[in-house]
Amino acid sequence: MSRTITPAKTDLAEPRRLDLPQSNLVADVVQETLALTRRLFIQLQRRPSTLAAGIIQPLMWLVLFGALFQNAPQGLFGDRVSYGQFLGAGVIVFTAFGGALNAGLPIMFDREFGFLNRLLVAPLASRFSIVMASAIFITTLSLIQTAAIVGMSAVLGAGLPSVFGLALVAFIVLLLVLAVTGLSLGLAFALPGHIELIAVIFVTNLPLLFASTALVPLSFMPRWLQVVATLNPLSYAIEPIRYVYLHSDxxxxxxxxxxxxxxxxxxxxxxxxxxxxxxxxxSIQPLLRRRLA
Structure with a gap:
């Protein structure tokens, strides 16, 4: 009489290394995160035009918009403040915001091409390393872009904040990038495809730009738009950076x-x-736990 030997069932949704000591688990998570981050930077190295465009575009905004409004009435943007000085904070914030809003696209393309499924069945110590790698990648790019904008602003005469001021600018950019990157990654797992994600990016970007204090001061807006701008979290990133630039004390x-x-x-x-x-x-924690389970 023959017996049929059935292989033991394994749950591919469970991590393979739960029995490791805590120190080894942390080391493995760090190694996985660095490896996945390195993969994103290799992709960037193969397409350097992405980084070049991400730096050139905000610099063009800074130069062209600054020149466009250089003849604005004196005092409109504050005493002895040029529009280029006023605009710098808005360009910094919206460059970081735009990059973070696109953070979900690599995950979405990995979903569509099947690479994400391979990662999910791999013996990872923690699948959250997939998310952390994207966050590290986008944060690094945003800080590079911010440094380029700050340098160009200084060249154009906007000056430089103090060391503590620059640290505060970096901290504000970091907070904004982490928040928006998290939302973008949540959308990458929630939406059916990259077309829908790109549509959300386009629909979100410009309204948030014009409904903020990036381009004009709050006092220049009609009353209803002032209310909208003060409900926009981006205004609370723009105004501290602008104040640090314009006030040394x-x-x-x-x-x-x-x-x-x-x-x-x-x-x-x-x-x-x-x-x-x-x-x-x-808000994205429950969704990520379900999708990465």
Missing amino acids: WSFSSTIMQAPWGTVSLGGALLILVGFCVVALS
């Missing part, structure tokens, strides 16, 4: 914006940004 209690509902201090804007980041990252 800044502090966390400095008033940076007169909103329709009251004054906003620099510290208050940072708290709003931190809250936005926490809410954004917390």
Whole structure:
């Protein structure tokens, strides 16, 4: 009498290394994250035009928009403030925002070409290394773009903040990039394909640009748009950076914006940004757990 030997069932959705010591588990997660991050940078190395365009485009904004409004009435953007100085903060924030909003595209293409499925059945110590690699990649690119914009602004006469001011600018960009990257990665797992994700990116980008203080001060807007702009979290990234650029004696209690509902201090804007980041990252946790399970 013959027996049929059936292989033991294994759940491909479960990580393979749960029995490892904690130190080994952390080391494996770091190794996986670095390897996946390196893969993204190799892709960038093969397509350097992506990075070049990401740097040239905001610099063109800075030069062309600054020249377009150089004859604006004196005092419209503040005492002894040129439009180029005023615009720099908006260009920094929207360059970082646009790059973070595109963070989900590599994940979406990996889904469509089947590479993500191979990662999900691989013996990874943690599948969240897939997400962390994308976050590290986008954050690095955003900081490179920010450095280029800050350097060009200095060349065009906008000056440079202090060392602590530059650190604050980097911190604000980091908060914004982490929040928007998380939302973009959530959309990459939730939407059916890259066409839908690109549509969301196009529909979201310009309205948030014009409904913020990136291009004009709050006082220049009609009342209803002022309300909308103060509900836009990007305004709370733009105004602290702008204030740090224009005031060397800044502090966390400095008033940076007169909103329709009251004054906003620099510290208050940072708290709003931190809250936005926490809410954004917390909201995608259930979705990521389901998709990466």
